Amino acid sequence: MKFKTQLIHGKLIKRYKRFLADVELDDGTVVVVHCTNSGTMKSCLESGAEVYLTPVNDPKRKTKFTWEMIRINGDWIGINTGNPNVLANEAIKNNEIPGLTGYSNVKREVKYGDSRFDVFAENEHEKCFIEVKNVTLKEGKYALFPDAVTTRGQKHLKTLMQVKADGMRAVMLYIVQRTDVEVFAPAKEIDPDYAAALKDAVENGVEVIVMQAKIKPEEIRFTNLLPVDI
Structure with a gap:
């Protein structure tokens, strides 16, 4: 971007x-x-x-x-929370995110149930709802989310579980906008309910993808996937 x-x-x-x-x-x-x-x-x-x-x-x-x-x-x-949504939309269209490639139709801000997801992607084989979160909190080598209690985030996880139960693909895409971290994890001490909801979502088939981004005054671009420690 x-x-x-x-x-x-x-x-x-x-x-x-x-x-x-x-x-x-x-x-x-x-x-x-x-x-x-x-x-x-x-x-x-x-x-x-x-x-x-x-x-x-x-x-x-x-x-x-x-x-x-x-x-x-x-x-x-x-720190601009709007940029990850733009970045994710562009990258999915251009097949730049491992595991989120091959979609012929990619749209932003699509409603499902009582939630509105950042990206919807589909091809002739599957439909996929993707929620994008901006990650900036650092603790040691860890990138953590969230940095404040988020009931809205819990709601998204619950709806993603419903998406999966309804036979579609459900993905939490965390975009880490800093390069001085090595692993992603939920911020259990800040929001234990969100951490528990994320674990429950993963156990129910919601996928977690974490992309690290390099920030420059000219552009923001993805560099690599980060491992996840739920």
């Missing part, structure tokens, strides 16, 4: 009210930016760290920038 506009460089001052952050641009101007990430962003927040922003030319928006990434310990971390 290539960024459509040139990103703007700055340094993080602080994040607040979940969806806002103050950033000092290279010319010294301080701007308020939109943060799409509603989680705690634990392990990817550091005052004074380099950031990149997308300029937004929308008169209806109060903030004129969207926060895309932050540099922690020399590694760019993607």
Whole structure:
């Protein structure tokens, strides 16, 4: 996924009210930016760290920038939660994700039951519902999800189990937007209910695929699959 506009460089001052952050641009101007990430962003927040922003030319928006990434310990971390959905959709169409290839029809935002899934893919042999989650939390060598309690995430897992029970393919696709981790696992200490629901989902046929992504100011691209420790 290539960024459509040139990103703007700055340094993080602080994040607040979940969806806002103050950033000092290279010319010294301080701007308020939109943060799409509603989680705690634990392990990817550091005052004074380099950031990149997308300029937004929308008169209806109060903030004129969207926060895309932050540099922690020399590694760019993607914090825009909208990008993994775009990345996943493109990659599935282009057969770039191992295990999710060969689909002739790929669509975004498709409803099933009481949930709306990020990607739906099908061919003449099967139908597949895919839920995409952005992963930024790091603990040692582990990439963990979630970084805050998510009842919505549990709901998606339950509906994916129903998808599987109804004879279709059900996939949880976690996209790790940092390269300084080696294994994916549920964040049991943060949300034990989600961790239990994920284990139950896997035991009932829901597949888990974890892709690691390399973040650059020019583009985001997949690098490799990560092993999973449920």
